[in-house]
Amino acid sequence: MAPGRAAGGRARNGVPIRSAAGVKDVAAAAGVSLGTVSNVLNRPELVSTTTRAKVEQAMESLGFVRNESARQLRAGSSRILAYLMLDAGNPFFTDVARGIEDAAREAGLSVFLCNSNEDAGREADYLDLLEQQRVQGVLITPVDPDSSRLTTLPARGTPVVVVDRAIDDGEHCSVAVDDVLGGEVALAHLIELGHTRIAYVGGPTNIGQVTDRRQGARQALERAGLPAGNLVELVTSALTVAEGRGAGQRLAGLPLERRPTAAFCANDLLALGLLQQCVSLGLRVPEDLAIIGYDDIEFAAAAAVPLTSVRQPRQLLGKTAAELLLDESANPDHEHQRVTFTPELVVRTSTRGT
Amino acid sequence: MAPGRAAGGRARNGVPIRSAAGVKDVAAAAGVSLGTVSNVLNRPELVSTTTRAKVEQAMESLGFVRNESARQLRAGSSRILAYLMLDAGNPFFTDVARGIEDAAREAGLSVFLCNSNEDAGREADYLDLLEQQRVQGVLITPVDPDSSRLTTLPARGTPVVVVDRAIDDGEHCSVAVDDVLGGEVALAHLIELGHTRIAYVGGPTNIGQVTDRRQGARQALERAGLPAGNLVELVTSALTVAEGRGAGQRLAGLPLERRPTAAFCANDLLALGLLQQCVSLGLRVPEDLAIIGYDDIEFAAAAAVPLTSVRQPRQLLGKTAAELLLDESANPDHEHQRVTFTPELVVRTSTRGT
DNA sequence: CTCCGTTGCTGAAAGGTTTCAAGGAGATTG
DNA sequence: CAATCTCCTTGAAACCTTTCAGCAACGGAG
DSSP, X not given: OOOOOOOOOOOOOOOOOOOOOOHHHHHHHHTSOHHHXXXXXXXXXXXXXHHHHHHHHHHHHHTOOOOHHHHHHHHOOOOEEEEEESOTTSHHHHHHHHHHHHHHHHTXXXXXXXXXXXXXXXXXXXXXXXXXXXXXXXXXXXXXXTOTHHHHHHHHTOOEEEESSOOOSSSXXXXXXXXXXXXXXXXXXXXXXXXXXXXXXXXXXXXHHHHHHHHHHHHHHHHTTOOGGGEEEEEOSSSSHHHHHXXXXXXXXXXXXXXXXXXXXXXXXXXXXXXHHHHHTXXXXXXXXEXXXXXXXXXXXXXXXXXXXXXXXXXXXXXXXXXXXXXXHHOTTOOBOEEEEOOEEEOOHHHHOO | OOOOOOOOOBOOOOOOOOOOOOHHHHHHHHTSOHHHHHHHHHOGGGSOHHHHHHHHHHHHHHTOOOOHHHHHHHHOOOOEEEEEESOXXXXXXXXXXXXXXHHHHHTTOEEEEEEOTTOHHHHHHHHHHHHHHTOSEEEEOOSOTTOTHHHHHHHHTOOEEEESSOOOSSSSEEEEEOHHHHHHHHHHXXXXXXXXXXXXXXXXXXXXXXXXXXXXXXXXXXXXXXXXXXXEEEEOSSSSHHXXXXXXXXXXXXXXXXXXXXXXXXXXXXXXXXHHHHHHTTOOTTTTOEEEOSBOOGGGTTBSSOOBEEEOOHHHHHHHHHHHHHHHHHOTTOOOOEEEEOOEEEOOHHHHOO
């Protein structure tokens, strides 16, 4: 898989002088003062056209690069937002990120993406790092919504907005989609189709999305008057395609009389893996097993059997979150908000058949 | 799709004091000098256990957060790498990113991800930003490999490693997979299956991956003694699923006698979109149209018709690139390298049939 | 010819950290 | 008891930029 490593050697080591041209050098070269150079950089309208031209020319020829650390240290503010995402490999989150980027760009800010990869330790490390960097604000889809950092950051002045999770501790805004409702809708759909023994595939159970959707599923079951035991839980150790395949293996291995006739997966990656595995083991979808996913990522519709899923307004989620963050850092009488969107069932072949 | 926006208002505006506890305050609280606090932070082994405990306790109770801008300004070095990726929504690049993260983490560095989204302007903006931030190094899969920034950054002291593209201007290392070979292999496979009129789906044509793979395809065609005109180009405006669908629409609309019997797509996203559209328009894959993708992302195997693709060692690509970058910034007699991996054909149903 | 308002430029101070030469306190040796 | 040595700690200088009060020059109004 990873063979021939044909090194095409290339010598010539660049001179490692960070030539260190600073405003001072530019000022000297242009024959003006420090302050003027700074004005060219920050308030060009205060500088006469001829002087500005001289300065810009000097910058150009010296290869001047503004030192952002120094700028930020003195000016006190950063022009950067960060989105700390749960899983960069899940298209759902990259779509959210796109919404964030669009909103940030509009406000003249840049976005750095960080990937916690469902690991609470990494998440904590990144939060520390971002706080130290004094970024203008942090958007996060948390692995661990109870991390103390989620409250200490805002308390110390770094605004935090929680995305795709509702948290109501008064320290930040949050933008979420009603996951309990989503779970309920998904299961109601399966029940309506006549299924009574249904698998819930998801995990790890410390992730809020997983438990909320499960709770919704249970509620739907209860409302339909079915015993709670009819929801068979298959716990996975991550929300990935590979884990979905593993679950498929386990599920297909169940004796027919105990095997569920439908599966509700905590996200589309799991559903796609489950689907793939079940199909390759000879189960027919939806006849032998109906499958419903969650998120409606773009790949859901292109799957072996087009996947029924619960759609969330991904980009809007990100855009809204970024706007709240911007408001928080710009507006002195910002009030924390909890915005909730409503999910939407998208029915395709994997449950309804053709 | 994006309805009910139930704002659950929450007042209580956090006091916006970035309480500004600095080393100075910590020193005062702990009854030691500035220098000692700094030593606790940077060379704890030089500080006696009792003093260290006092200082740490003071930090804790003051909620001290180190100001990274100031640290970096004085110390001159950053502990951050950045990966500027072509498309964060393409799982291929997030897998590369994972490889980078693993290698960086091992070296005690953090990675910020930036998404140029196939936009040369964004790419340039991010490169400027990263240089100003004085990150320790930049990994990039460029939209525009001819951007002057790709040489000015290293010349001024910010190491740059090019990922998934071979560039040989002596200013940086690069790690790539032989895309020409990959294109050749893909097309040879189709030709071997008896196809003679073949579509090449890809674009925009300023992206190197697109042109290299096309060139490989042409070479294979020539080698097989087929006229160049037998490769029908369908140019897309991005390497996305949606664009793939569009290409499918166009392709299916061709009169039967002119319609290719196989399609080679510049990446899997295009191939998945193409596949989905063609299937939904009633074409059988591979009987009416064989399809081959590129990258072998995880979703390729789970597609409506499991997709034949050209696999690249994604994580290894990232890991190798990060290691080269680390060497460049740590090792004074670093020599630029050009590492090339070999792609591998993975045959599935979309070309071979069942 | 003086006064005043504009416009454009200056230069010192400040921001929080790290570094480093130097000093101090105890312990050890002769 | 003096001389050394070790081990810790100290405080000022430096990193590069932005800010801001103030100065100079100029033109127009009276």
